[in-house]
Amino acid sequence: MKYIAHIRESDKQIQSVEEHLLGVKDLAESFGEKVGVRHIAGLAGMLHDMGKYTHEFREYIIEAVKNPDSPPKRGSVDHSTAGGKLLYQLFHTGAPSRLNWILAEVVGNAIISHHSYLHDFLNPDLESPYLRRVQKNEFELKEFDRSKQCFFDHVMSEAEFQQYVSKAVDELEAYLMKPYSGNSESKLMFLTKFIFSALIDADRTNTRLFEENKTVEPEPSRKELFDAYYEKLMEKIDSYQVQDAAKTQINALRREMSDQCGRFAEKPSGIYTLSIPTGGGKTLASLRYALKHAGLYNKKHIVYVVPYTTIIEQNAEEVRKILMDDGHILEHHSNVIDDLDDDDENEDGIINTQQKLKLAKDNWDSPIIFTTMVQFLNVFYAKGSRNIRRLHNLSESVIIFDEVQKVPTKCISLFNQTLNFLKTYGHSSLILCTATQPALDFVEHKLEINADAEIIQNLDRVIEAFKRVEIVDKATEETFNNDKLADFIVEKIGEVQSVLVILNTKTVVKRLYRQMEGSDVPVYHLSTSMCAAHRNHILGQVREHLVNNEKVICISTQLIEAGVDVSFDCVIRSLAGLDSIAQAAGRCNRHGEQEIQEVYVIDHVEENLDHLQEIKVGKKLSKRILVDLKRDQNHHGGNILSAQAMERYFKEFYTEFSSSLNYYIRKLKKEMIELLASDRKHNSYNIAYSQDKKESLPLFIVNSYRTAAENFHVIDDHTTSVIVPYGDEGKDIIAQLNGNETIEDLSRLLRKAQQYSINLFTWEREQLEKNNGLVSLLDGKILALKESAYSGEYGLDLENNSGFDLSMF
Known part of the structure; x- marks a missing residue:
């Protein structure tokens, strides 16, 4: 009897279970190889749909295809438990065997979860959803013995399977032996997520290829592609040198920093900092590092992670123009599809609308990817198989974090652990790119930044050379409301051609814009209430005025700060964190076209910051430093944007938020780090379980992966x-x-x-x-x-x- 994995919609062709399992195994193995876990990932691939070796599933799928308008009742066929149960039965019974048990837990969890999200090994109700699944009895999985026999008959013999598992155990031992700053539970959490990612992507890719009647797509040589890109980039950089403007001090310094990035790319992968000041040619310099390093060290992807969607299109467009390639550059702004609560266990095999959405290519396999910090963190910590599917493609990559100081405070520890994993296990090179480096090695869960991490030499000299603005402190003298601010804007636009106003809340921005609308000067409004295409259209109009040296006023939320390439004669910034003030200053006299211009820092009393704690605290600390400078102008290096001022600011900022750096979940009164990576002795759920049940939970891993994911939101309000x-x-x-x-x-x-x-x-x-x-x-x-x-x-x-x-x- 031929057991069925899928039936193609177009021609009703059948993909057999063994064809699907072996196809997914091969893909999963290739993904797992990146971090040295080829056989662990392959094990998940070959077992994930073992439960389709049943009469029940075969009858179900045939009936569903025959009667699409009235398919059989869903919920009766569980086909994802069998593979996890087989591992549990063969390797997780009897006397505890550390490596065998851990292997069964890691791979088994990925298998039973591949239609939803990873299960908790132990949840807040002191139950084990993982054990409940893999310990299903013969009445709950009626055809388990048949599935098991068919697997050994058609996919891999029992003797070959035992040898394969032995190789997987060896890989697990080598993985756990690798030196890493986190504990064993942290290593296992990342391993489980990596295996789950490899399985999800392999399963969906194999199913999509079958549905589209295609074979496995050959992987083009990324080295050849990146080497060709590097040549194009160097042609562009060299072409600037013949222009007269190349001889100016600023442009000579830009070239020098670019050259330093080129030389630094020859170093082994690690975690490094690139502290190019605003306007220093950061995009081209970081691209030069990335392309050269990717070519030399055989990396598969270059990923730009930016703080806001606003600058994705701008940066991607700049890179596209230089590389003259559109097809290999992916912009990923946000997840348009809501799949957080999906569980399609009983729809698999039938290609309906939901399945098509799942199979749509969304796995970050492009050579160059632009995405946001929210999406990057979601890959590792948020619920939803679409997020985690991308995780394995962040290995063997060059990842550039643009404006890294914008990592949300509550996510600092999670961010640091993620980068440490990608450095140690993922063989990725990670570049922290900003003019205002945060003190990420100051916090409890430190970032393992390499020694001599800074790419740019003589930073103080570079910062001084790039000084194009003077910060004017009005925040310690007086307060502003919108009426007073409108008058101040009118005064300033009478003196200069362009004024940019950046305020902290959308409400106040919108009110001020309405107030200024009747002005003789064109006034524009920008906020995250507009889609990216809309914001780009507005920015295009603003840039036209700026290029033509026409009068223009732009009123925006902070979205315009991070890397948006605009240059105004005057900037007015509502008091916020020092990093925000520095970024706002980067929108003034950006290319040093004029003499020193002025950036005014004001205290706006109409902004309600009660729900914006990070801005509120940043504002308080910045004001403290401004007061210091007013008392003694030699304080903090004599400049509010000096390296000394920044270092003090970030240390005080992280100290203020020390209790929430590990992502505190108020509802559970727990830190996310504990849910994901606490050991058995310190895991409060495990302690309570032992006290309550008067026995130990028969598992090596006791962490709560699904509960953690359900409670993770980069932005507080989902x-x-x-x-x-x-x-x-x-x-x-x-x-x-x-x-x-x-x-x-x-x-x-x-x-x-x-x-x-x-x-x-x-x-x-x-x-x-x-x-x-x-x-x-x-x-x-x-x-x-x-x-x-x-x-x-x-x-x-x-x-x-x-x-x-x-x-x-």
Whole structure:
């Protein structure tokens, strides 16, 4: 009898269970090899759908295809437990054997979870969802013995299987022996997540290739590609040298820093810092390092991680122009699909809308990737198989963290542990890129930065040479409201051609913009209520005024600070953290076109920062340093943006937040680090279990992976991504997402949709639902705004009564 894994939608061809298991095994092995766990990953691949070797599943899938409008009742066929149970039965019974038990736990958890998310080994209710699954009895898994026999008959003989597992055990031992700053539980947490990632991607890739009737795509030589890119980049850099402007001090210094990046790329992979000042040519210099290092050390990906979606398109476009390549550069802004609560155990094998969304290519396998800090952290810590699917592709990579000081404070320890894992196990090179380096080695869970980590030499000289602005302290003298600020802006625009105002809250920005709208000078508004395509359109108009030296005022939230390439004559910044003030200063006289220009720091009293604690604390600490400088101008190196001032600021900032650096989960009264990586002796759930049950939990790993993921949100208030009807393209994307597309078309549409998406806070989503401003697409997996809920001026309109004509865009 032929057992069925999948039935192709187009021609009803069958993929047998053994074809699928061996195909996924091969892919998983290739992914696992990156960190030396080829056989551990392969084990997950070959066993994950072993439970499809049943009459029950075969009858179910045939019936479902015959009667798509009235398929058999879902929920009756559990096919993902069998593989985990087999490992448990063969290697996790009898006297505890450390390596065998750990292998069964790590791989078994990945297998039983591959239709949802990793299970807890022990949860807050002192139960083990993992054990509950793998200990299912013969009444719950009626055909387990048949599945087991078919596996050994058709996939791998019992003797070969035992040899294969022995190799996996050897890999596990070598993995655990490797020196690493974290404890064994931390190592095992990352290993489990890596195996899960390799399995999810291998499973979905194999299924997609079968559905599209394609074979495994050959991997092009990344070395050849990166070497060719490097030649193009050097041609561009060398072409600047023949221009007259190349001889200026600033441009000569930019070239010198670029050359230093080129030389530094020859060093082995590690964690390094690149402290190029704003306007110092950071994008090209970091790309030079990345391409040369990737070519020399055979890296597979170059990943740029930026703090906000605002600068993804700008940086990606700059790189595209230089490399003259579009197909190999991926921009990943946000997850358009909500899959956090998916559990499609009983839909597998049938290609419906939900399955197509799962199979859409979304695994970060592109040579060059631009993404955000939120997405990077979500890969390792958030729930949802779409997030973790990308994890294995961050190995053997060069990862550049642009504006690394923007790592959310509560995520500092998690961020540090992730980078330490990628350095030690993932063979990745990690570059912390910013003009204001945070003290990441000052905190409890330290970042393992390499010795002599700074790429740029003589930093103090470089900072002095790049000084283009004077910080004017108005924050310790007086306070401002919007009326007073509007008058101040009018005064300044009378003296210069362009003024940028950066405030801390969207509400105050919007109110000030409305107040200034009647001005004789063009006024523009920017906030995260607008989708990326909308913001780019506004920035394009602003840049046109700046290039033509026309009068212009721009009022924005802090999104404009991190790396957006604009240069104003005057900047007014509402008091915030020192790093934000430095970034704001980088939008003034950016290229040193004029003599020293002024950046005014003000204290705005109308901003409500009660829900923005990091900004509130940053504001307090910055004010303290400003007061010091007012008393003694030689304090802190005589400059609020000096290296001494920055070091003091970050140390005080992290000290203020010391109790929350390990991601404290208020609801559970626990730090996330404890849920993920505490050892048996100190794990409070395990202690309580032993006291309550009067016995030890029969597991080596007792951590709570799913509970941790369910409680992880980079932004405090969980957000939902929605597509907006901005311009013809935004409307077209919404119209096309009707469920009839091929997987390939869906992949393309979802990529495009990211530029036409915004994130809604829970209260915003609830208000829109109440005001009937949302539409649901593809069985509720994707949400979109109605046209009346999006304004061409402000973006999101919660009242759903926007009458603005968007067709002009």
